[in-house]
Amino acid sequence: MNKRIRIFTFMLYNYGAILQAYALQHYLRTLHKYDVQIVNFETKIQSESIRIFRKYSSNFIVNFLILCLSLWRYPQLKRKQKRVFNFKKNCLSLTKEFFSTEEEVLNNPPQADIYISGSDQVFNPNNNLYWRVYYLGFPKNNSLKIAYAPSFGISQFTSEMEKRLAPYIKDFDLLSCREKEGAQFLSKITQSDVPVVIDPVFLLSSGEWEKIAVLPDQKGYIFIYDLNGGQSLVDIARQIKQKTGLKIICLTLKVQRFYPVDKQIYDCGPREFIGYIRQAEYVVTDSFHGTAFSIIFKKKFYTYVALNHMSSRIYTLLESLNLKDRIIENKKVQEFCFEDQSLPDYARKLNEIISESKTFLQKI
Incomplete structure (x- = not known):
């Protein structure tokens, strides 16, 4: 009988969350033929995140204006929603059990031989209302508890956090982390080495x-993926455009924004997101996974640090590959001077890190 692996990860409707879940499930299935499913845990907050018409602000006027713009952009937003749903339905294998509250999971977790928590910011103790689920806060009985590449999303840890999280962390059989600061925090609690994995x-x-990507008709453009960077990302891209003449395509989540770009899109699903990066000449983003896929496809890219307190995973990744010069610090866009330079050859180092990460998973 194949071992049953159940993965606890964010079921948020954003590209990074969905694609990292797909990747871990796909890798474990193809490598070991395990029975791998993602725990079907979706909270009210997560369900709300995919709704087109929802409350954006407590200010009535602001909320009304955004809702009007959502109506105007409705065809694109509806296509995105459909593409995300289809990817989740066709590409992710979920448990039959549906959980919508923390208590449901903790009181009656799905049966498994191995539980894996990760990746994304499942260990973030500040932004995660359901942190006990992702710290696997239920009796493991004869099963194993593994953490693969969880992200804390923060770089500063308090004694209060340590006291609250330590009992859960010590119940894991194997631990790893995506950031070096997080790995050091886990090592301090467990008094053992915790590896940084990718x-x-x-x-x-x-x-x-590439097999699952949907490629756009265009090719050779500057692609912006905007989470929180906003106009700063556009300013970087426009400087690149001035010297290259390439068009700018901007994928943003902000329906209220009208950026001075050649094309602004809202209808990407996970497959289309991969495709736009695959076909780009340059990528400008403040997203970790926008950066990650730029590296996978060997694209020239610049990563803007929009939120300092949530940038640890970006620094860890790019420092490990000697790509720190691709980072543009928060509020330092005016210091950016574009030069069309080739990226250093990071393939060997990247392959080493990937190999070490796969070795960690072999320990299962």
Whole structure:
């Protein structure tokens, strides 16, 4: 009988969350033929995140204006929603059990031989209302508890956090982390070495990602993926455009923004997201996974640090590959001077890190 692996990860409707979940499940299935499913845990907050018409602000006027713009952009937003749902339905294998509250999971977890928590910010103790689920806060009985590439999303840890999280962390059989600060925090609690491993999207090759990508008609453009960077990302891209003449395509989540770009899109699903990066000449983003796929496809890219307190995973990844010069610090866009330079050859180092990460998973 194949071992049953159940993965606890964020079921948020954003590209990074969905694609890292797909990658870990796909890798474990193809490598070991395990019975691998993602725990079907979706909270009210997560369900709300995919709704087109929802409350964006407590300010009535602001909320009304955003809702009007959502109506105007409705065809694109509806296509995105459909593409995300289809990817989740066709590409992710979920448990039959549906859980919508923390108590449901903790009181009656799905049966498994191995539980894996990860990746994404499942260990973030500040932004995660359901942290006990992702710290696998239920009796493991004869099963194993593994943490693969969980992200804390923070770089500063308090004694209060340590006291609250230590009992859960010590119940894991194998621990790893995506950031070096997080790994050091886990090592301090467990008094043992905790390795830094790479995000699950790197477990699959560029060729494997190309198989599921939907490529756009365009080719050779500057692609912006905007989470929180906003106009700063556009300013970087426009400087590149001035010297290259390439068009700018911007994927943003902000329906209220009208950026001075050649094309602004809202209808990407996970497959289309991969495709736009695959076909780009340059990528400008403040997203970790936008950066990750740029590296996978060997694209020239610049990563803007929009939120300092949530940038640890970006620094860890790019420092490990000698790519720190691709980072543009928060509020330092005016210091950016574009030069069309080739990236250093990071393939060997990246392959070493991926190999070490796969070795960790072999310990299962």
